[in-house]
Amino acid sequence: MEQKVIEMMEKHGLSALSGVAVVDYKIKDLFQYGQVSFSDQTTITEATMFQVASLSKSITATAVMKLVERKIVDLDIDVNVYLRNYVLDQPITLRQLLSHTAGVNVEGFKGYLRNKYVPCLSEVIQGKGNSSKIKVTSTPGLAYHYSGGGYILIQQILTEVTHQSFQDLIQMLVFDPLNMTESTLDSNKTGVVGYYRKGKKVQLNYRMYPELAAAGLVTTPRDLAKWMIELQKCMIGKSSYLSQVTVEMMLTPVANAMKQVKMCLGIFQATPMVYFHQGGNAGFTSRYIMTKEGSGLILMGNCSTGSLVMDYLVDEFAKERKLIK
Secondary structure (H helix, E strand, O other): OOHHHHHHHHHHHOOOEEEEEEEOOEEEEEEEEEEEOOOOOOOOOOOOOOOOHHHHHHHHHHHHHHHHHHOOOOOOOOHHHOOOOOOOOOOOOOHHHOOOOOOOOOOOOOOOOOOOOOOOHHHHOOOOOOOOOOOOOOOOOOOOOOOOHHHHHHHHHHHHHOOOHHHHHHHHHHHHOOOOOOOOOOHHHHOOOOEEOOOEEOOOOEEEEEOHHHHHEEEEEHHHHHHHHHHHHHHHHOOOOOOOOHHHOOOOOOOEEEEEEEEEEOOOEEEOOOOEEEEEEEOOOEEEEEOOOOOEEEEEEEEEOOOHHHHHHHHHHHHHOOOOO
């Protein structure tokens, strides 16, 4: 399989691919292929950090659930109660924002060049960056519409409610208690060069993402596995990080999406036993799949066209774990 993965990486423009397989609530395998870039032959290691784009949403949702347990926020009241500096013209809830059912616009974000001005969160919300003004554009609760913009509103809500920066909040609620020492919301910690496609490098190697809640996480597979394993243990009552009731709430589908796939809070459900998310920033692709029975796979690569490589590895893992027939 290793040779096939290397051949697929070459075909689809990845110089680097890093992953981890989880079995029985433990890391079973760590694997890395390739180097920092096609011109920099430095071999990547288990500690090489990747932008994981929308996998950030699962971490954001986890932080929200921690605050729900502490009764600092409520999933089902109008978020305008929390917003002081930005008022929405329709009532929406955190549950709707987390499940992409709030009717909010802006699907994703382009990122910013490191040598240019990077807007702050309020400027992004107001549409003063390179994306539209974030607002409710369709009836809340009616249908699923994937919205990174909704997660930026969550970012704003959490900072206003707690009076902390989003970075400090995620550090306190997720990274520190789970001992995630290789995770950050600082895009400058990116350890590999991103590629839009084979041979087309991202200018200045990678882009910056002030939209932290939606796309800002930079991490390693083995560090993200700490989050995955802890969440899986919470599912069976073997961890006090989150209660079983809270995790069941987080993993309960809210809306149908992509036909058979359902959307929970920050996490997609493929089957009642299998959950996943995928991500794509400029020059980066990422994915995880996890089960309620303590197995999972996390993949991170450095090309926007790397999805087929990840499809292959996910399929092989699913066959091995008998998740698919």
